[in-house]
Amino acid sequence: MSINAILNGCEGVRKTGEGRWIARCPTRPDKHPSLAIRQLDDGRILLHDFGGDPVSDILHALGMNYGDLFPTAASSHLPKQKRPFIAGDVLCCLALDSLIVLQCANAIRRGDQLSEADHASLQAAVTHFQSAERICNA
Numbered sequence: 001m002s003i004n005a006i007l008n009g010c011e012g013v014r015k016t017g018e019g020r021w022i023a024r025c026p027t028r029p030d031k032h033p034s035l036a037i038r039q040l041d042d043g044r045i046l047l048h049d050f051g052g053d054p055v056s057d058i059l060h061a062l063g064m065n066y067g068d069l070f071p072t073a074a075s076s077h078l079p080k081q082k083r084p085f086i087a088g089d090v091l092c093c094l095a096l097d098s099l100i101v102l103q104c105a106n107a108i109r110r111g112d113q114l115s116e117a118d119h120a121s122l123q124a125a126v127t128h129f130q131s132a133e134r135i136c137n138a
Helices: 003-009 055-062 087-093 095-109 116-135
Strands: 011-017 020-024 035-039 045-049
Touching: 003 035, 003 045, 003 055, 011 087, 020 087, 035 087, 045 055, 087 095, 087 116, 095 116
Parallel strands: none
Antiparallel strands: 011 020, 020 035, 035 045
């Protein structure tokens, strides 16, 4: 399958550079893009959901499998890429999480106590930031 099959299966697709896109994840009703998509020079396709859904769930939602992410004649002679995702794409996917952190910080500053739901959202945002750090090899 081609990159077009993945892009057509997602909503809110936005090109962020050559061979790079962000989109809303097809596994849930995403309001903001959290799925980073990259097609490497050798045809391999990389996916990472900053919302935390595993690639297997994303592929299932798209009606695909892991084999669809790799070209039929993989070129093993190409150098490995150290950073599969550009930091700018990662930051775009974390934009909503930064707003959650800001809202929680403002609530704490006012002396308000965070609700269980707000605390859970803050914990999820922290997890997303930690995942982003690992992805960017920071």
